[in-house]
Amino acid sequence: MCINQLFVFHPVQIDFWYPDSALHIVNQMEVDFHVSGDQTKNVESLMEQNGMHYEILFQNLQEDIENQLVDKSSTGKHSYTKYNDWRKISAWTARIEKRNPALVSRIHIGNTFENRPMYLLKVGKQSDAKKAIFIDCGIHAREWISPAFCQWFLKKATRTYGKDTNMTYILDNMNFYILPLVNIDGYIWSWTQDRFWRKSRSNTSDSACAGVDLNRNFDVAWGTVDASKNPCQEIYCGTSPESEPETKAVTTFIRNHLSSIKAYLTIHSYSQMLLFPYGYTYEKTPNHDELNELAKGAAQAIASLYGKHYNYGPSAATIYPSSGCSDDWAYKLGIKYSFTFELRDKGRYGFLLPESQIKPTCEEITLAVKFIASYILSHTS
Numbered sequence: 001m002c003i004n005q006l007f008v009f010h011p012v013q014i015d016f017w018y019p020d021s022a023l024h025i026v027n028q029m030e031v032d033f034h035v036s037g038d039q040t041k042n043v044e045s046l047m048e049q050n051g052m053h054y055e056i057l058f059q060n061l062q063e064d065i066e067n068q069l070v071d072k073s074s075t076g077k078h079s080y081t082k083y084n085d086w087r088k089i090s091a092w093t094a095r096i097e098k099r100n101p102a103l104v105s106r107i108h109i110g111n112t113f114e115n116r117p118m119y120l121l122k123v124g125k126q127s128d129a130k131k132a133i134f135i136d137c138g139i140h141a142r143e144w145i146s147p148a149f150c151q152w153f154l155k156k157a158t159r160t161y162g163k164d165t166n167m168t169y170i171l172d173n174m175n176f177y178i179l180p181l182v183n184i185d186g187y188i189w190s191w192t193q194d195r196f197w198r199k200s201r202s203n204t205s206d207s208a209c210a211g212v213d214l215n216r217n218f219d220v221a222w223g224t225v226d227a228s229k230n231p232c233q234e235i236y237c238g239t240s241p242e243s244e245p246e247t248k249a250v251t252t253f254i255r256n257h258l259s260s261i262k263a264y265l266t267i268h269s270y271s272q273m274l275l276f277p278y279g280y281t282y283e284k285t286p287n288h289d290e291l292n293e294l295a296k297g298a299a300q301a302i303a304s305l306y307g308k309h310y311n312y313g314p315s316a317a318t319i320y321p322s323s324g325c326s327d328d329w330a331y332k333l334g335i336k337y338s339f340t341f342e343l344r345d346k347g348r349y350g351f352l353l354p355e356s357q358i359k360p361t362c363e364e365i366t367l368a369v370k371f372i373a374s375y376i377l378s379h380t381s
């Protein structure tokens with residue numbers, strides 16, 4: 001018996017961490033999930049009765065959540081090696097532009113459902129560079145290591161420009177468009193109300209359930225495989241493709257800069273994977289072999305630093321099929337180098353990745369991004 005079958009007969013509120021929905025569970029799969037404290041005994045005995053092996057990863061989850069929030073008072077300073085709340089990230093976007101006027105500019109690309117401004121940071125020496133890479137972080141609220149990476153990468157770019165030959169060459173010849181936090185409303189919710197919140201906070205349907213899975217809301221095979229039309233599901237795809245203002249802000253910006261954007265990178269967690277299209281079908285893309293080689297090189301760059309192993313391959317076959325995702329959408333639009341990064345870890349801490357792992361994770365991923373950027377510079381016209 002599979003764990004999702006088990007809970008069909010014994011309804012328990014399950015928050016799936018990996019995979020991200022019960023739909024993805026297959027026989028013999030290792031599954032990470034979270035249940036409320038008062039359900040623990042019940043779930044344990046159900047699993048025991050059905051001969052399922054399990055391990056409890058957090059003996060006191062609430063305490064671990066609270067420990068990560070210690071020193072997070074509103075007076076604390078922004079730090080690249082800590083998780084920063086939106087107020088700090090927002091102030092940082094203004095500051096990093098101000099401190100690096102020749103390298104960084106801040107662009108307002110739209111507003112979230114709750115009307116917060118979405119800021120993108122453009123980094124590069126020439127404002128009219130012919131090539132660019134678009135990177136977004138924080139599509140899913142609870143994946144805190146993702147926005148931490150976007151901030152880290154900006155820091156690395158601004159502090160090593162003129163010192164590191166490779167970074168200098170890259171920034172002299174291309175721009176990065178970096179959106180440090182797509183799902184601002186959801187991120188704030190994950191800080192203040194529900195640490196494991198995934199979706200946005202929009203509430204346009206008649207349902208009492210809020211939020212859309214922004215990574216099911218893009219206009220590519222929308223609402224087909226592994227997406228739900230039920231607003232109460234974690235993978236709810238919205239009322240129509242690009243129904244959400246956050247999605248719309250991203251797609252409008254990319255469409256308007258399509259002639260220069262050569263690569264699209266979207267940063268998620270967790271499971272340590274490097275994925276490329278397609279997600280909505282098992283078919284291979286026309287440049288599958290090239291993407292596979294590039295992913296392999298990027299995974300080797302990651303492993304070269306701390307030996308962390310990242311699996312790579314097309315999304316559908318490597319993780320599971322899904323539709324309406326941003327990487328497939330960007331690819332279909334004509335961006336031939338499109339990747340989803342799933343950062344650390346492989347499930348020991350999951351979304352509660354300790355702050356001590358922010359620096360090593362961001363360092364290894366920076367190597368992969370530089371590897372892809374160098375490839376784009378030498379292999380695209």
Ligand SMILES: [Zn+2]
Pocket residue numbers: 139140143268269
């Ligand atoms: Zn995600």
